Amino acid sequence: MAEQDDTYNQLINDVMVSDSNFLMDIILREYAGVFLCINSLIDVAGGHGGSARAIAKAFPQMKCTVLDHPHVVEEAPTSDHVSFISGDMFKYIPPADALFLKGFP
DSSP, rough: TTTOOHHHHHHHHHHHHHHHHHHHHHHHHHHHGGTTTEEEEEEOOOOTTTHHHHHHHOOSSSSSEEEEHHHTTTSSSOSSEEEEEEOOOTTTOOOEEEOOOOOOO
């Protein structure tokens, strides 16, 4: 549905970023040690990169990439610290030290 309705697509992306902003503060505070030895991370279905941006900010040495559908990545804001790749996680996930998957609220 998000591929066919721009308003719905934007709403979903805004919800995901808001969710990430709330949750990533907690995750990084409570579980920061999990990320210490990771040099590259793929945020699978990471939307507009809310989680990846938070991780990249906390760990600037880490290469963070978001993988999501083309209609999501096309609308994602640019970032100096996070790259975006369009694709389907069921067909291909680029290689990285770690994959990050976060559930939808």
